[in-house]
Amino acid sequence: MKINKDYQITNSLRISSHSKYNFLIENNNDCLELYDFIRLQRLPYIVIGEGTNIVAPEYFNGIVIQTSLNTINNDKHLNVGASANWNKLVEFTIKNNIYGFENLSLIPGSVGAAPVQNIGAYGVEISSLIKSVECFDLSNNSFITINANDCNFKYRHSCFKDNPDLLILSVNFFNNLKKEFNLNYDSITSYINENNIDFNNLEHNEVAEIINTIRCSKLPDPNNIPNVGSFFKNPIIDNSRLSEFNNFVSWSVTDNSSKLSAGQLINSIKHLLPSFENVGLYEHHSLVMITNSKASYEEVLDFKNIISKTIFNNYSIHLDVEPTIIT
Ligand SMILES: Cc1cc2nc3c(=O)[nH]c(=O)nc-3n(C[C@H](O)[C@H](O)[C@H](O)COP(=O)(O)OP(=O)(O)OC[C@H]3O[C@@H](n4cnc5c(N)ncnc54)[C@H](O)[C@@H]3O)c2cc1C
Missing domain, CATH: 3.30.43.10 (Uridine Diphospho-n-acetylenolpyruvylglucosamine Reductase, domain 2)
Known part of the structure; x- marks a missing residue:
C-alpha cells in the first residue's frame, strides 16, 4: 500500500x-x-x-x-489483474492462441476499467469474453466475485458504472482455444475486400493487424492528440422515429429500437458550434473531442454542453456522455 x-x-x-x-x-x-x-x-x-x-x-x-495488480495467470481460465494494460493482454492472448480478444486490439486503458463500460469495438464487446469479475466492495469491507450474468452488461454499461463502491481487483476471462474470428462488421469486410485478403486463411495476428490499421485511420493516438475516444454514446431511438433519420446510418438494436451514429449526428451540426480556444472535434471523426493539452475541466464541459444542446435543438435527441466526469 x-x-x-x-x-x-x-x-x-x-x-x-x-x-x-x-x-x-x-x-x-x-x-x-x-x-x-x-x-x-x-x-x-x-x-x-x-x-x-x-x-x-x-x-x-x-x-x-x-x-498495481498486473499479473496474468493462464490456467483453467485467464485471470488478469486490474492494472494490467488492456492491449498487453490482447497481445498475450494472440501469442497464446486464445481467441476472441483480437477485435478489441489497441483500445487504451487497463483491464480493471474494461468491464466498467463494457468496452467494445468492431462487433465485439468484452462481456462476451468475461467469466466473472473479482471485486472489493468499499461499502461493506468484503471481497466478492460477480459472475458475468450478474454484471448487467449492456452497450457501454455495466453494474460497475452504477456502483462506484465496487473496486475491480481482477477479471476472469474464458480462454477459448477454438480458432474463430468475428469478421462480420462493415469496416472489416470492406477492408478485407478492398485489399483482396483471403477471409478463410487469416491468422490470429493478421486479424489484429487489420483492426489496428482501421482504428489508426480513424482515431487519434492520445499520446499525440489528447482525447478520450468517443465522447458520446450512440443514441438509441424508437423505430417510429427512424424515417426522420433516413440520411443517417442506423443499426437495429431490438425489434422496436435502433442505434444512430452519434458521430454522424455531430458532424451534421458542427458548423453551428462556436469555436473554443483549447478544445475541438477531431477532423477525421466528429465523435472524438480533442484538446491542445491546455484545456480546463470547465472548457471541456462547456463544449460538451453546447454539442448536446445543439443536437437536442436540431434532432430532439439526448446524447449521453461516454467518459466518467469526476465531480
Ligand atoms: C483513442 C481512444 C480510443 C478508445 N476506443 C475505445 C473503443 O473502441 N471502445 C471502448 O469501449 N472504449 C474506447 N476508449 C475508452 C477507453 O479506452 C476505455 O474506457 C478504457 O476501458 C478506459 O481504461 P482506463 O484504465 O484508462 O480507465 P479510466 O479512464 O481510468 O477509468 C474509466 C472508468 O472506469 C472506472 N475504473 C477504472 N478502473 C477501475 C477499477 N479497477 N475498478 C472499478 N472501476 C474502475 C473509473 O472509475 C471510471 O469510471 C477509447 C479511448 C481512447 C483515448
Whole structure:
C-alpha cells in the first residue's frame, strides 16, 4: 500500500488535475486498510486506471484509488489483474492462441476499467469474453466475485458504472482455444475486400493487424492528440422515429429500437458550434473531442454542453456522455 498526498491525476485529455490523496492497492490486504482510511478521512473517493476515459477536475478533494495488480495467470481460465494494460493482454492472448480478444486490439486503458463500460469495438464487446469479475466492495469491507450474468452488461454499461463502491481487483476471462474470428462488421469486410485478403486463411495476428490499421485511420493516438475516444454514446431511438433519420446510418438494436451514429449526428451540426480556444472535434471523426493539452475541466464541459444542446435543438435527441466526469 502506498499513500501519496497532492497527487497529480494523469488523464488522456491532459487536463491539469490533482487530488488530495492517492491510495495504491498492491495486494488484497491493502483493501482492508483502504476501507479504514476512507472512514478515517471521511472523503469522497474514485477508482481510476490509466485515465483514458475520465474528465478530471482541477482539484478532487478526495482519494484517488489505483491498483498495481498486473499479473496474468493462464490456467483453467485467464485471470488478469486490474492494472494490467488492456492491449498487453490482447497481445498475450494472440501469442497464446486464445481467441476472441483480437477485435478489441489497441483500445487504451487497463483491464480493471474494461468491464466498467463494457468496452467494445468492431462487433465485439468484452462481456462476451468475461467469466466473472473479482471485486472489493468499499461499502461493506468484503471481497466478492460477480459472475458475468450478474454484471448487467449492456452497450457501454455495466453494474460497475452504477456502483462506484465496487473496486475491480481482477477479471476472469474464458480462454477459448477454438480458432474463430468475428469478421462480420462493415469496416472489416470492406477492408478485407478492398485489399483482396483471403477471409478463410487469416491468422490470429493478421486479424489484429487489420483492426489496428482501421482504428489508426480513424482515431487519434492520445499520446499525440489528447482525447478520450468517443465522447458520446450512440443514441438509441424508437423505430417510429427512424424515417426522420433516413440520411443517417442506423443499426437495429431490438425489434422496436435502433442505434444512430452519434458521430454522424455531430458532424451534421458542427458548423453551428462556436469555436473554443483549447478544445475541438477531431477532423477525421466528429465523435472524438480533442484538446491542445491546455484545456480546463470547465472548457471541456462547456463544449460538451453546447454539442448536446445543439443536437437536442436540431434532432430532439439526448446524447449521453461516454467518459466518467469526476465531480
Ligand atoms: C483513442 C481512444 C480510443 C478508445 N476506443 C475505445 C473503443 O473502441 N471502445 C471502448 O469501449 N472504449 C474506447 N476508449 C475508452 C477507453 O479506452 C476505455 O474506457 C478504457 O476501458 C478506459 O481504461 P482506463 O484504465 O484508462 O480507465 P479510466 O479512464 O481510468 O477509468 C474509466 C472508468 O472506469 C472506472 N475504473 C477504472 N478502473 C477501475 C477499477 N479497477 N475498478 C472499478 N472501476 C474502475 C473509473 O472509475 C471510471 O469510471 C477509447 C479511448 C481512447 C483515448
